[in-house]
Amino acid sequence: MSYQIYSHTLPSATPGTQRIVKAHHFGTPGARPKIYLQAGLHADEWPGFLVLNTLIKKLKIAQEKDLIEGEVIVVPVANPIGLGQNFHGYIPGRFAFSDGGGNFNRNWPKLGDKVARVVNDQISGDIEANVTLVRQAIRHELANLPELTELQGLRKTLLALSMDADEVLDLHCSGEACMHAYVAQEFEDYFRPLLGLLEADVALSELDTGVQSFDETNVSVWRQLKSHYAHLMPWGCRSLTLELRGENDISHELAEKDAEALYQYLIYRGVIEGKTPKIDDSKVTYYPLDAMDLVKAPVAGIACFHKALGEQVEAGEVIGEVVDLMCDDVENSAHPLVARANGVFFARFQRRLVVCGESLAKIAGREHLAFREIGHLFED
Known part of the structure; x- marks a missing residue:
């Protein structure tokens, strides 16, 4: 044909x-x-x-x-x-x-x-x-x-x-x-x-x-x-x-x-x-989806990242920050974005003006994260 x-x-x-x-x-x-x-x-x-x-x-x-x-x-x-x-x-x-x-x-x-x-x-x-x-x-x-x-x-x-x-x-x-x-x-x-x-x-x-x-x-x-x-x-x-x-x-x-x-x-x-x-x-490495950390914005503001895509990160490591533009104390207006998994920082938000609670970064880990619920592993 x-x-x-x-x-x-x-x-x-x-x-x-x-x-x-x-x-x-x-x-x-x-x-x-x-x-x-x-x-x-x-x-x-x-x-x-x-x-x-x-x-x-x-x-x-x-x-x-x-x-x-x-x-x-x-x-x-x-x-x-x-x-x-x-x-x-x-x-x-x-x-x-x-x-x-x-x-x-x-x-x-x-x-x-x-x-x-x-x-x-x-x-x-x-x-x-x-x-x-x-x-x-x-x-x-x-x-x-x-x-x-x-x-x-x-x-x-x-x-x-x-x-x-x-x-x-x-x-x-x-x-x-x-x-x-x-x-x-x-x-x-x-x-x-x-x-x-x-x-x-x-x-x-x-x-x-x-x-x-x-x-x-x-x-x-x-x-x-x-x-x-x-x-x-x-x-x-x-x-x-x-x-x-x-x-x-x-x-x-x-x-x-x-x-x-x-x-x-x-x-x-x-x-x-x-x-x-x-x-x-x-x-090629497979990572369990329930071990993927979604790093969320702690406040609304401007997001800046310190780690590059593809880099290894450790739980507790700061991968970036969100600057609260409405904070009176500008010297302390940056809120850290903290990784909760050991793994690969493989994806992040493109827009830098972010809303409080938005998922800004994805880290592929190897161990199940307690806050990740099986059957509800994707956000819209």
Whole structure:
């Protein structure tokens, strides 16, 4: 099959408006492995736009040379709704303004119970048949999802493109950060080669964040079924969230580097024909998500950081300060930002004028922190 672009029209939110999601398809529909990539679900996180734009160029060449043995779907702009939130040049893009609001990457539909009811009496000793059965049930349940609103249409569209993929790679970024990723515990070894290619030394590992994010939703059906059927139910989908450094880490050089890493990964997985890359993943380190310290602003004011991203820190160490601009005693107006974990200072807030209580810095530690609650490990 030749390279195809499909435009998916979302329900019209208001008279005279219409938004679309464009999906770039490579390879043969139904061929395996199938890998799905998207960027910009949080519409204020833009590095992935350029990375996937660059990757599409590489995939077009591979398609012309008949090198694609599996199937690849790329959605370079996953959230046109969020991108429409343009206020005098500022695009917040993280939260929906309609349909009850909320984070675009939270509370995605739960399909596990519905799929389980359909397939429970049909699971057999034929593993491949089980996978096919579950994927058919997933497609059926996706078709029944509502799409009355623009946001419902967006979610249904993206899930319909991704949920039968062998792998789902969701591209995000932080305010200012090192390259890192969020990976389910079950997939630590599986995704280590990808992280090695991307030079992501830090990865946060979790079992269930409790937020029903896009990447979790894509694997939740399989996780639920595996808990009942064990070896009879393989992972029909694996997913992760890639954090492509910081919001302003955008350049053709970085996009080329990251797109080439993704392309080499597609070769490694057998999606594209080519020489298998040599991968050094020795620096990839997984840190439990419940051991990640979120350093919060003790007061409102101006934040300054003393430690650089990627540096090791110790619990009790001061990594920066927030200056209280309303303090009468200006000589003592600085309030320290204190690390509560031994680990790597890998991400921080980009904006320097901060609100009291905001999470300003992330430190990847190794030991569970008492104030981190399992099932509530992400903030909005």
